[in-house]
Amino acid sequence: MLDASSTLLVRACRREQGDGLPVWFMRQAGRSLPEYKRVREGIAMLDSCARPDLVTEITLQPVRRYGVDAAIFYSDIMVPLKAAGVDLDIVPGRGPVVAEPVRDRAGLDRLVPPEPGDLSFVTEAVRLLVAELGETPLIGFAGAPFTLASYLVEGGPSKDYARTKALMVGDPGLWHDLCTRLAGLSAHFLRTQVDAGASAVQLFDSWAGSLSAADYERQAQPHSAGVLAGVADVPRIHFGVGTGELLTRMGAAGADVVGVDWRIPLAEASARIGPAYAVQGNLDPALLGAPWPVLAERVREVVRSGAQAPGHVFNLGHGVPPDTDPGVLGRVVDLVHAEGPALRAEARAA
């Protein structure tokens, strides 16, 4: 059985890593890998998530290929909503699409509360995975209530979240009840993964950066805090895109590690949130197509900046783009492993 506390990932999350630097990538499993496309051929995304054999294989693919320091469970933030009875599909190239958007009390009542056993396929997949992973820790994850609500209310991906925000400010009672229900589903999803052997968790509030700090604090943070409180026994990473003005509040929601996108240097992010938190990030994914010497220098910059924080998990600032050359990600991992410790030591001494 893996002693998670001794892994580089968990030590970095706990701000006890020294000069070692763990690296993994959000969306490391998926369409950038030919072996993923082969396994997924003819199988719908959400169907693949319900098959423990496929989940295990797909989660392991990037670990085998890149030698990353963590696996992330292959699933989706929408999986617990499907288990709660929401009619939804994940449309390739588009994202989650909900057949009947939730915009009133009747819509909320269609969401069935979680029940023991309704995520048994998750338990089975995590158990299989942890056995196969050996020394590599597994990160479990869930979507935060605001981000989940945005898909339910809009009915799909959105640019401005106008309907979501209108409901949030126009019917705070319904918003509160909806987010409470979603928090329960996400907490159950996370708890299921941790109970089956996940060593850490990441809460994705991908679209929280669309909110003002005041609205985030009133209408989103308390619900995310409820989710994170349910898994306080493992390190908790809390991530969103465009959250520069929210980083302190995302930490205070109950995170150990605050995920940072590419818009703010990690040293600056760490200065904002203070010494009680590690940071994760934050290479701009769009730079993965740049010539290698230029990209390598950007990787080194991220490592040096992260060394100013009390803990650093190397990652991208958001997910791996589907057209990424896997060979490039492999070179990034090798560079972080080969040069990371010396770069960190140098940066910390300066």
Ligand SMILES: Cc1c2[nH]c(c1CCC(=O)O)Cc1[nH]c(c(CCC(=O)O)c1C)Cc1[nH]c(c(CCC(=O)O)c1C)Cc1[nH]c(c(C)c1CCC(=O)O)C2
């Ligand atoms: C917002 C969000 C979703 N899902 C997720 C988020 C939060 C992360 C983020 O901010 O990007 C989380 C997620 N989705 C997936 C994972 C698996 C683990 C990993 O990161 O490797 C994780 C952690 C698999 C997936 N989730 C999805 C895929 C692609 C499915 C396919 O192969 O067609 C994968 C591998 C589909 C999905 N699911 C969702 C979107 C926006 C999409 C992309 C749609 C598209 O562009 O085709 C909702």
